Amino acid sequence: MKVETCPPHSSKGPFVDPQVLMRIRNLELRARVVVEGFWTGLHRSPYHGFSVEFTEYRPYMPGDDPRFLDWRVLGRSDRYFIRKYEDETNLRCHLLVDLSHSMSFGTTGYSKIQYAATLAATLAYFLQLQGDAVGLLTFDEKVRDFLPARHRPGHLRRLLLALEKATGGQSTDLAAPLQRAAEMVRKRGLMVVISDFLAPVEHLTRSLVPLTAGGHEVMVFLILDPAETKFSFDQASLFSDLESGQKMYVDPLLARAAYQHQLQSHAQFIQENCQRLGVGVRPLTTDQPLEWALFGFLQERSLRGRKSKNTRNTRAPS
Amino acid sequence: MSFLAPMFLLGALTVALPILFHLLRRSTQDRVLFSSLMFLRPSPPRFSQRRRFEHWLLLLLRCAVIVVLALGFARPFLNRLLPAPPPTISAKRMAILLDTSASMRRAGAWTAAQNLAIDQLRLCRPGDRVTVATFDRQLTTMVSLAEWEAAGPADRISWAIGRIQAATPGWAGTDLGLALTSAAESLFESEESDTALSREIVVITDLQEGSRLEALQTFSWPKGISVSVLPVAPKQVGNASLQWMLGSQATSPSAPQELRVRISNSPDSIQDKFTLSWEPGDNSRPSPKPTEIYLPAGQSRVITLAAPADARVDRLVLQGDSEDFDNTLYLARSESKQSQVLYLGSDDPQKPRTPSFFLQRAWPASSNNWIGFQAWHSEKPLARDLIKASALVIVSGLLPAESVRMLREELLAGKTVLFIPLNASCGPTLAGLIHQPSVVLEERQAKDFFLWTELDLRHALLAPLAEARFSDFTKIHFWRYRHIPENTLPSARALVRFDTGAPALIEIPAGQGSLFILAAGWHPEDSQLALSSRFVPLLQSFLDLAQGTSRSAGQFFVGDTIALQDFRPHVTGTLLTPANKTVPLTAENPRFTGTQQPGVYRWSDGSMTRRFAVNLAPSESRTRPMAIEDLEKLGLPRARAKSDPVQLVRQQALQQRIELENRQKLWRWLIASALFLLLVESCLAGWTLRHQTSHLEGVRL
Numbered sequence A: 001m002k003v004e005t006c007p008p009h010s011s012k013g014p015f016v017d018p019q020v021l022m023r024i025r026n027l028e029l030r031a032r033v034v035v036e037g038f039w040t041g042l043h044r045s046p047y048h049g050f051s052v053e054f055t056e057y058r059p060y061m062p063g064d065d066p067r068f069l070d071w072r073v074l075g076r077s078d079r080y081f082i083r084k085y086e087d088e089t090n091l092r093c094h095l096l097v098d099l100s101h102s103m104s105f106g107t108t109g110y111s112k113i114q115y116a117a118t119l120a121a122t123l124a125y126f127l128q129l130q131g132d133a134v135g136l137l138t139f140d141e142k143v144r145d146f147l148p149a150r151h152r153p154g155h156l157r158r159l160l161l162a163l164e165k166a167t168g169g170q171s172t173d174l175a176a177p178l179q180r181a182a183e184m185v186r187k188r189g190l191m192v193v194i195s196d197f198l199a200p201v202e203h204l205t206r207s208l209v210p211l212t213a214g215g216h217e218v219m220v221f222l223i224l225d226p227a228e229t230k231f232s233f234d235q236a237s238l239f240s241d242l243e244s245g246q247k248m249y250v251d252p253l254l255a256r257a258a259y260q261h262q263l264q265s266h267a268q269f270i271q272e273n274c275q276r277l278g279v280g281v282r283p284l285t286t287d288q289p290l291e292w293a294l295f296g297f298l299q300e301r302s303l304r305g306r307k308s309k310n311t312r313n314t315r316a317p318s
Numbered sequence B: 001m002s003f004l005a006p007m008f009l010l011g012a013l014t015v016a017l018p019i020l021f022h023l024l025r026r027s028t029q030d031r032v033l034f035s036s037l038m039f040l041r042p043s044p045p046r047f048s049q050r051r052r053f054e055h056w057l058l059l060l061l062r063c064a065v066i067v068v069l070a071l072g073f074a075r076p077f078l079n080r081l082l083p084a085p086p087p088t089i090s091a092k093r094m095a096i097l098l099d100t101s102a103s104m105r106r107a108g109a110w111t112a113a114q115n116l117a118i119d120q121l122r123l124c125r126p127g128d129r130v131t132v133a134t135f136d137r138q139l140t141t142m143v144s145l146a147e148w149e150a151a152g153p154a155d156r157i158s159w160a161i162g163r164i165q166a167a168t169p170g171w172a173g174t175d176l177g178l179a180l181t182s183a184a185e186s187l188f189e190s191e192e193s194d195t196a197l198s199r200e201i202v203v204i205t206d207l208q209e210g211s212r213l214e215a216l217q218t219f220s221w222p223k224g225i226s227v228s229v230l231p232v233a234p235k236q237v238g239n240a241s242l243q244w245m246l247g248s249q250a251t252s253p254s255a256p257q258e259l260r261v262r263i264s265n266s267p268d269s270i271q272d273k274f275t276l277s278w279e280p281g282d283n284s285r286p287s288p289k290p291t292e293i294y295l296p297a298g299q300s301r302v303i304t305l306a307a308p309a310d311a312r313v314d315r316l317v318l319q320g321d322s323e324d325f326d327n328t329l330y331l332a333r334s335e336s337k338q339s340q341v342l343y344l345g346s347d348d349p350q351k352p353r354t355p356s357f358f359l360q361r362a363w364p365a366s367s368n369n370w371i372g373f374q375a376w377h378s379e380k381p382l383a384r385d386l387i388k389a390s391a392l393v394i395v396s397g398l399l400p401a402e403s404v405r406m407l408r409e410e411l412l413a414g415k416t417v418l419f420i421p422l423n424a425s426c427g428p429t430l431a432g433l434i435h436q437p438s439v440v441l442e443e444r445q446a447k448d449f450f451l452w453t454e455l456d457l458r459h460a461l462l463a464p465l466a467e468a469r470f471s472d473f474t475k476i477h478f479w480r481y482r483h484i485p486e487n488t489l490p491s492a493r494a495l496v497r498f499d500t501g502a503p504a505l506i507e508i509p510a511g512q513g514s515l516f517i518l519a520a521g522w523h524p525e526d527s528q529l530a531l532s533s534r535f536v537p538l539l540q541s542f543l544d545l546a547q548g549t550s551r552s553a554g555q556f557f558v559g560d561t562i563a564l565q566d567f568r569p570h571v572t573g574t575l576l577t578p579a580n581k582t583v584p585l586t587a588e589n590p591r592f593t594g595t596q597q598p599g600v601y602r603w604s605d606g607s608m609t610r611r612f613a614v615n616l617a618p619s620e621s622r623t624r625p626m627a628i629e630d631l632e633k634l635g636l637p638r639a640r641a642k643s644d645p646v647q648l649v650r651q652q653a654l655q656q657r658i659e660l661e662n663r664q665k666l667w668r669w670l671i672a673s674a675l676f677l678l679l680v681e682s683c684l685a686g687w688t689l690r691h692q693t694s695h696l697e698g699v700r701l
Helices: A027-041 A071-077 A112-129 A155-164 A175-184 A204-213 A226-230 A252-277 A290-315 B006-029 B056-073 B109-122 B145-150 B156-166 B176-190 B355-359 B384-389 B401-412 B424-433 B535-547 B628-633 B645-664 B666-699
Strands: A053-059 A081-086 A092-098 A133-139 A143-150 A190-195 A217-224 A237-241 A247-250 A280-285 B031-034 B092-099 B129-135 B139-143 B198-205 B225-231 B240-244 B258-265 B273-280 B291-294 B300-306 B313-319 B328-330 B337-345 B369-377 B392-395 B416-419 B442-450 B478-483 B493-498 B503-510 B513-518 B555-557 B573-576 B582-585 B599-604 B609-615
Touching: A027 A112, A027 A155, A027 A290, A092 A112, A092 A143, A092 A175, A112 A133, A112 A155, A112 A190, A112 A217, A112 A290, A133 A155, A133 A175, A143 A155, A143 A175, A175 A204, A204 A217, A204 A252, A217 A226, A217 A252, A217 A290, A226 A252, A247 A252, A252 A280, A280 A290, B006 B056, B056 B666, B092 B109, B092 B176, B109 B129, B109 B156, B109 B198, B129 B145, B129 B156, B129 B176, B139 B156, B139 B176, B145 B156, B176 B198, B176 B225, B225 B628, B240 B313, B240 B328, B258 B273, B291 B300, B328 B609, B337 B355, B337 B384, B337 B535, B384 B401, B392 B401, B392 B535, B401 B416, B401 B424, B401 B503, B401 B513, B416 B424, B416 B535, B645 B666
Parallel strands: A092 A133, A092 A190, A190 A217, A217 A280, A237 B031, B092 B129, B092 B198, B198 B225, B337 B369, B337 B392, B392 B416, B416 B513, B555 B609
Antiparallel strands: A053 A081, A133 A143, A237 A247, B129 B139, B240 B258, B258 B300, B273 B291, B273 B313, B313 B328, B442 B478, B493 B503, B503 B513, B573 B582, B573 B599, B599 B609
């Protein structure tokens, strides 16, 4: 995986420049701008008609409701099959947003927290429009705020308020908050983790396993600042760690290559572990348009939907 | 432009601080907040060869503040207002006091003092007016101002040095206070016209502890006089001394006399083993066996010695002391004699509460006198031999006219008579004694009691009662007395008065004798005097006065005056000093003031010889040096520094610079400028900070 996925600003196409977007102070308005622009830009929604949809057949078992018998199959082949449908209104999405101190870093005029909050708000607004239930869990080294997934009037506003007041927390610890999220969210749903993952990730697999084992569909947004990916400093300076306060004299000219190599290895490690668990990873830098993130989100969902549809089709009776 | 305190200009060096801070601030600006250092490794430091300043204006303002403040504290002033050259130094008036007390006989002290005095003289300028004096118990002028000015300017210093080199220390004690005050008064009085003249007293002394300073306590120093104390130090420290103690006794006239002597060893002494030995004056006989004494430093002991049987042994010598100027104590050996007190009265001495009962019990046996008491009834005819054999005659009753006449004749011949009118009917006796037609006595009875007041303690009779243990007479009550009209008594002098103002004790000189009149008796019917502790000393004082001796008679210190009344009634004779010099003493020349040397002085009128021992003052043996600060505590205007001419010129120039600076007060403008610069700097720094913060938010967190 290549971390630097951001094209030059000149090639952002029809999307809203994040620099411009972030000047909008209202988070809900920001999310609406992204979603509606994204909506109107699509000629055909690939997810239109995603409503009550057939998923699979299964043999009738005594005790099943006879209403779900496929009468056509019965009339054609004299076999009893139960027709199952997907419940599209039951998608429960939880946005897990990292508020650790390292997310306070930013060189683009806004921090990674602000970018992550906007991304979370965009996703929440988009899902709300689709009639899905959206929840929020913020964490740093432990869980800070938790809003269960709901689809009610006013819930989106509460969620956006929680995101707006989000400030930098302490150090990053992925294992404990994800473990805690798996404990708090019992119903299966979509878990979207938005973090910079600037923490030891040796136990990342063990942290994600509770979520995937709980039947959740997990998706990861890896948010980084462009300065973090390029290490675009030019003077030897005393670098101070935002989380630990540790100071280190670093000459960027000497340290850049090793740094980028380390960061690349780190991202590669995350990618490989997530793939092994079936978790989609979308790396983002904060200068990338949020529409890209939304597009990546839908793309990931679509891929997963097709993957599961193919799986079901292979199981359907001929 | 000049500066009053140029050292403050060094504060301008702190201008390096803002520059340093600006450089340091740049290094702090290089600090970068980063999200995580987990992918970074420390780099080896890279030294940059060039540093650049930011905010030049701020730096300049801060440097300017420091420089202006340093200038302000340096108290600048403009030189062009300085008057021309400082005035020339005027001549000074100086008195050099040279200590010639006995303690200056210590090894090395006198030579050092002479050298110091000579140095002072050589520092004198031609216009200076100098007097040189020596002092011990008194101030003695060696070179007077008239002599100084009479000598030529070229020769006066060498002449005065010659006088100093010829001087030698004496044997008297030290009265430093008297010397200083006398010199100050003479300096001030002699130069009244020239008030601007600087006056200085230079004291060259060993500053021993035993110096008397009482005169300094109440002395008001005239303005313009400064005192320089130049202490001299002897080669050795520590001293032991001898001193006779009072109260030496003999149990009977024939018993051997016991003498008590105090031996003191100074705290800084290194000797602790001494020997005491009697030595004859003519060195003809071997000295008796010496007495060994162990006395640690800082302690004193009183030891009792048996007086030697040989009358020619007249000195006690201390050996083992490092300083020997005070190691010889002279003893005046006088023959013990019996004195008789004649009491003429009508009361029975065997009956208590009568005057004679207390009188015959009042005389103790003393070392020098063995006193007998003779009571004679006043009505009995009086024999002249009885009066002649008595040293003191006390009359308490009405005497026959013949007795009064006889007593009057003896009184005129030099006898001392104490008359106590026990009742108002004794007036004729008193009139006969003072040769008046009549004296009317009046009986005065107190409602509660009378007290003695206005005691003339300077009189020889009452002087022994001036000690603190005797001087309180307020507890002696008198119930009655006989009022004696003073105006009827020729040349009477009231030594004591009652609190009513009436005389209580009167002295009337008569011929060569003296008549004392006590207005109230000492017996309990009249007063509590006989029961008080003052009674015996008072009677002893009467007897001493009548015999022409005193308790201190026979023991003098160097410089004391041997007065005529000490030998009364024998007023003519010759005095032989230890240096075998003969001095005639007559009624016209009644005092001998030449006790300049310790030793035994012999007085003789041809028929009898009396000896007087003159010793060193005990205080002169306290040779530890005192602190000069002790003199300053007594108000001594000590000269702060040597009045060097160059230094004086500098001081005057400094005073003028101070005056100029006070007039111009440029520092106020500089401080105001510094405040203004600080204000500008604060505004500029605030603006820069705001600007920088907004700029940084766009780049970093």
